[in-house]
Amino acid sequence: DAGITQSPRHKVTETGTPVTLRCHQTENHRYMYWYRQDPGHGLRLIHYSYGVKDTDKGEVSDGYSVSRSKTEDFLLTLESATSSQTSVYFCAISDGGNQPQHFGDGTRLSIL
Amino acid sequence: GQQLNQSPQSMFIQEGEDVSMNCTSSSIFNTWLWYKQDPGEGPVLLIALYKAGELTSNGRLTAQFGITRKDSFLNISASIPSDVGIYFCAGQNSNYQLIWGAGTKLIIKP
Numbered sequence: 001d002a003g004i005t006q007s008p009r010h011k012v013t014e015t016g017t018p019v020t021l022r023c024h025q026t027e028n029h030r031y032m033y034w035y036r037q038d039p040g041h042g043l044r045l046i047h048y049s050y051g052v053k054d055t056d057k058g059e060v061s062d063g064y065s066v067s068r069s070k071t072e073d074f075l076l077t078l079e080s081a082t083s084s085q086t087s088v089y090f091c092a093i094s095d096g097g098n099q100p101q102h103f104g105d106g107t108r109l110s111i112l
Numbered sequence: 113g114q115q116l117n118q119s120p121q122s123m124f125i126q127e128g129e130d131v132s133m134n135c136t137s138s139s140i141f142n143t144w145l146w147y148k149q150d151p152g153e154g155p156v157l158l159i160a161l162y163k164a165g166e167l168t169s170n171g172r173l174t175a176q177f178g179i180t181r182k183d184s185f186l187n188i189s190a191s192i193p194s195d196v197g198i199y200f201c202a203g204q205n206s207n208y209q210l211i212w213g214a215g216t217k218l219i220i221k222p
Contacts, residue, residue: 004154042116042200042212043155058209090154098143098162098204103154 004104023091032074033092118213134185141203144184
């Protein structure tokens with residue numbers, strides 16, 4: 001397994017509360033990504049990072065923010081969670097260019 | 113935006129059968145990737161393809177990068193029970209972003 005740890009693995013929270021998901025890597029890869037996975041949609045990119053403090057938006061970034069203060073950690077924050085953000089969230093890492101992305105085991109987030 | 117059409121959506125097969133699935137797009141991709149996802153886990157890379165026309169094998173798996181750069185297929189020979197799962201294709205565009213298919217769910221008939 002690529003050295004990727006996502007935490008928490010499961011979370012249930014209420015609408016309107018802030019939520020932060022963490023991705024930690026031990027591979028020293030430059031690029032890190034956050035995806036969400038919903039039935040029938042495959043994976044959709046939320047945000048990605050190409051270095052410490054360097055981030056950019058993906059396809060479905062509305063309602064999400066990210067931060068990367070260290071190479072090994074990439075945080076995804078839902079400032080005020082909504083039920084439409086109930087999903088499985090995956091972190092991925094890569095060395096950039098055309099190098100493949102490798103994935104963590106996901107965080108299942110339920111917003112009631 | 114760019115989209116990938118992955119088919120079939122699901123497959124019921126007998127153990128020992130060969131399996132074929134494919135992805136097509138109206139857009140050109142520079143890299144094609146095939147992943148497998150088991151329940152409760154993240155996608156795991158099976159095969160990466162980097163050149164048009166490239167044919168690559170990984171054990172019983174074989175994948176090809178279409179000559180037009182708009183499609184790819186994955187074949188699994190002599191399926192076994194542990195092949196069950198969801199298979200995803202992903203194309204990497206010129207911005208190095210991945211565009212994902214919706215997945216092919218492989219189910220083995222008892």
